[in-house]
Amino acid sequence: MALLGLVDPKDGDWVRLRGMQYSSLAQATKSRLACQVAAGIGVVALAWGGIPPLALAAWVLLLGLTLWRSHNHDMALSDADMRTLARSEIRAQRLRSLVNALVWSIPLVGFGPFLAFHVQLEIWAVLSILMTASAALAAAVPLGTLIFTAIVGGSATGLFLYSGHWGMSLITGAFILTVAIGATEGARRHMAARIAETGLVEKEEVVSLLLREYEEGDADWLWQIDTARRVRSVSPRFAFALERDAASVSGTPFIELIAGASWQSGDIAPSLRDLADRIKRKESFSNLAVQVNIAGQQRWWELSGTPKLDDDGNFEGFRGVGSDVTEARENSDKIAHLARYDTLTGLPNRTQLNESLSDALAWAAQFRARCAVLMIDLDRFKAVNDTLGHQVGDQLLARVSQRLRQEMGEHDMCARLGGDEFAVVLRDASASKHVETTAKRIIERLAEPYLVDNHTLYVGASIGSALGPRDGETVETLMRNADLALHQAKDLGGNAHKAYEPALHALAEERRQLEVSLRAALEKKEFVLHYQPVVDAGTEGVVSFEALVRWNSKEHGFVSPAKFIPLAEDTRLIVPIGEWVLNEACREAMNWPEHVRIAVNVSGEQLLGTDFSASVVAALAATGLPAHRLEIEVTESIFLRDATKAHKELEKILALGCGIALDDFGTGYSSLGYLRKVRFSTIKVDRSFVQGAAAGNPESLAIIRAVVAMADSLEMSTTAEGAETEREVEMIRELGCRKIQGYFFGRPMAAGDAKALFSSRHYLARQQVA
Structure with missing residues (x-):
């Protein structure tokens, strides 16, 4: 049904196929016109004498009109394969086929009854030839042939039945069926041939286009050599790649041409020898990297080639493609170098x-x-x-x-x-x-x-x-x-x-297990804060406490801060631990007298790696502790990591009203610039200087005096750490330190013991004296 043009299936490009069908009508329209004219002359000649001339003239005029209209319509379909064919054009063609068939049925239906039987047979023979010619010349559009055959053949069958010739009517019916089958099968074969022909043409056009684009491209070319390995059919791009003109290249041995000066010296690159061996063995190769010498410059080409054979299988040479990959090769070498060397x-x-x-x-x-x-x-x-x-x-x-x-x-x-x-x-x-x-x-x-x-x-x-x-x-x-x-x-x-x-593995394993336990310590509530008092050097009254975190692990027991604090800093667990310490210390400080401050140590990871000032605000808001009662202790190392950010964060904390203490001053990368840029409330003198001064070390004494004098001039307080004996305490007082911290006045203690200090008789008596 699709072949006849009665339906257009959704699958397949039937719009294009229909155009191919009807465009073929124009190719054979002259032959069909000649056949119908010849048939018309034959019918007139056979009917002359038996049919009035006027009737014959009227029929000839009618036939001529239909043939002229059909010819013009068929010619209008010559470009149907290049455009979309309208349904109206298809219907018009079918209508003209119908009219043409009706005109040709007149000699049988209109003239036949008035003619002798042998004349009827002669006219039928002419029309059968015409039906056969229609099936052959309009093979692409079988529906027109079927319409013509059905009407004209049906007219002949009716005539023979009317005349009483039953056998002839059966023969006519068989002929009609044969023509119909032949027209349909012929149309099918014609369509398959046209599809194959069109596909082949399109492939040739695509190949030609690709070859032309390939030749005209910037990077690739075609090459060809004969059985003597001499270059033939030199393309413009190949000549350009050789930096030679095509005439001087043609006929030159291929290997000699691309070897350059090395051909005379015999120092041919191994890749060129490999190429020559493959050509000698008539062996195909693909993307073969070859080092060539073009105009005295060493370059890299990538060649592909295959043997060329004639129809009898005889070797005719090689042909292939090539491209200059020098830049890509150099880039590849650079990438390989970068992959193996530090830049x-x-x-x-x-x-x-x-x-x-x-x-x-x-x-x-x-x-x-x-x-x-x-x-x-x-x-x-x-x-x-x-x-x-x-x-x-x-x-x-x-x-x-x-x-x-x-x-x-x-x-x-x-x-x-x-x-x-x-x-x-x-x-x-x-x-x-x-x-x-x-x-x-x-x-x-x-x-x-x-x-x-x-x-x-x-x-x-x-x-x-x-x-x-x-x-x-x-x-x-x-x-x-x-x-x-x-x-x-x-x-x-x-x-x-x-x-x-081997023992280092045990230490590493211990560190790994400690890290695993440390990650769960906060959730298991294994941390506890101890508080070491800081006293006034004159009255020996408690003025603040330093919060010190302790870890009592269920798996490892008591773990020294010297062991787990560095581990927490390496793993950045110090950030959540530090936030817990800050909140817990502020909460506990609310149980002390209003003049007693709390000092909290803050690591560089915590201060620089997060929005630490926001954590301080949150802790103060949650516990209700006044900002002036909180003192943040930092070491000089934070300024070495990011001095600008450290200054900004400390300024935010100072703006809240909190104090800032510089811990371990003099033991690290000390710089007076820190003291000038940041308004520290306290400078803490390291215990190593205190012990050295107590032992009579003149350098330690000089350092403590200098720190005290400098702090006084900058309106900062000084705290001496590590006071363990009465002699050290007296020495600290003589040097002018305002506050003292050490075992002499108290070791780090639990929160309950720290709170109990303020209800002891000794403390109350000191408060009265103060």
């Missing part, structure tokens, strides 16, 4: 270190020797970054890498792992104390001063080492064990070398 220092990176260590382990296992890996971490480098900026820090890292290179042996390698971490692989570490000697030499070399942008800088180095295969038979194990030793060296104060020991 800042030029040292190998972790990837290359792993490969080198793997080779060293294999060598040690083969020759029953020892290799070693040294993990290096710079001491005090962060202070350089924080104070002078990352640009100076990067230059310092470059200088460090230069010194490391100078300390390497012939078979050793140093690498940068990232940040201020480096590593060294010693291929042969079999000699006694070789690792220790190398580590000592590196520490001493890196400790020498650096001059960067008119700054004299000092850094140290902590080193952890592990021997292979004794301390690990794989790269991962050996580096992990060296890293454990490095952590131990850092914990010992840095600027030292520590060799791996």
